[in-house]
Amino acid sequence: MSDTILVVLEQREGKLNRVSWETLTAGQALAAETGWTLEAAVVGSGVANFANEVAAKKVAKVYAVESPKLEPYTPDAFSSALKQFIESKQPKLVLMPHTYQVRDFIPKLATAMGRTAISDCIAYKKDGGKLLFTRQMFQGKLAADVSFTCDAPWFVTFQNGAFRGDKAEAGASPAPVETVNVQIADGVIRNKPQEVFKEAKQAVDLTQAEIIVSVGRGIKEQKNIELAKQLAEALGGELAASRPICDSGWLPMDRQIGSSGQTVAPKLYLALGISGAIQHIVGMKGARTIIAINKDAEAPIFEISDYAVVGNLFDIVPPLIEEVKKAKAGS
């Protein structure tokens, strides 16, 4: 009986969360590397359709882990259901995407099973016989290779964009799908979730912008945002910001780029005074070209930049606006 890798995919609002395919790609790569068997699971109520969708991929088996109490999502129900399921199937490695929902229950599930989770990983390595999981630390300034020093099951979550969802290999024929009904006792679920909603009217859809000029804490004061606005206008792009700028109310929430804001992949992302914290990077690392201006030569944003300027944005942006206007005027 081979060891198993179990990928738990996330479904929400009537469809499989796109990032789940990235985790499946990771699972396929790990299965190829280790020789272990890859299986997948979807958790919820009435999730057979999702399980069938996953079964089209290259995976040995897909489970629909079912209970009416799994809808809506609560950490109590998900933890209880997956604990039962994992105890019965005993996979060696359990993989999930590092979504807000997974963050809400995986530490509970791991603890309930006397285990641990290595979260927000960006890669894995094999070191001799040991599996190491790479994660960023200190807001991206350093990387760590982390190992498990306990028995399986081992829980790992992967960061958005760490693997390519479109690279998830299709199977030669549909994998078998099995429904597993789990029992969640009365009194287990303590939270009462209400409907999910979107807060403000989304005035701007940054995902459609080809050019984005984005500001971070380096902009220092609200009135300085005008400078970034002028650059965005000169380039014909949209203005965006990292979270702290929106938290301070200097720009509305729909201008926020990052894990809690919008994820964008424009032709050009120009980052002004943005250090490159992980929560921001996950929202823009897919941009075709990234240009960053920052005073700090060690800013993590430079690691993902195509062009980098270590300098004072207040010195550089004014002449940059002029040069852009000149270029556009056809000189």
Added chain:
Amino acid sequence: MKILVCMKQVPQKDAPLKLNESAAWIREDVSYEVNEPDAYALEEALRQKEKHGGEVVVITSGPPRAQQVLREALAKGADRAIHLEDNAFVGLDALNTARAFAAAIKDEAFDLIFTGLQSDDYGYAQTGVVLAELLGWPHATIIMHIEKSDSEIRVKRELEAGFFQFVDMPLPAVLTIQSGINKLRYATLIGIKQAKNKPLRKVALAEVQSAITGNLQKIERLYVPQKTKNTEFLKGSAGEVAKKLVDKLRNEVRVL
């Protein structure tokens, strides 16, 4: 309402980090500050106390330097502090940190426990959720708003891409707090003075030793990340750099 706020001291955001000799951790000769999400958690606790009365207790684990975080919290209005003081606490994983906290507060009766949603050094986002499981309490994460209603609370969970969700929960509960939930206050001079007289209880490692085990995971190696991108640094005066950038924008990026 009796609220416990778990706080962590982390290297300052712009502190230059160097690896220690074994490359398993950083050299500790940097400047430290409070973990930013924890500052928001404290602020939220203080606001809840101002609205509903009660007590705010702050707790941290770490070497003597971590006391600074507690002192600042007391100066801002927390009522008392608990310091699990030992160098050894720095290397504990989330599970053992949570076990140590649970052991340190076993004789208390909190209504709410707040943590920041994650730490700026490890970034695991686990300690609060693990603590809830160890205590057998309900929890909710990435919280942007809290309202009290009798024996219950209604919290606003932040989801991805601008979505939110209200959740009703019984007390006691653990909440992990998101940055930006409120605006941080500054400690007043009076507050700083008063902080000196507020109770600060030290808990030695020996007192909680029986609650913790070895870590279930290990940092094998810490290193400067390998660059996968070929970053071109543009140098020169501001005017020169502006021209170089426009050159790139026109010829390489093709947006001009």
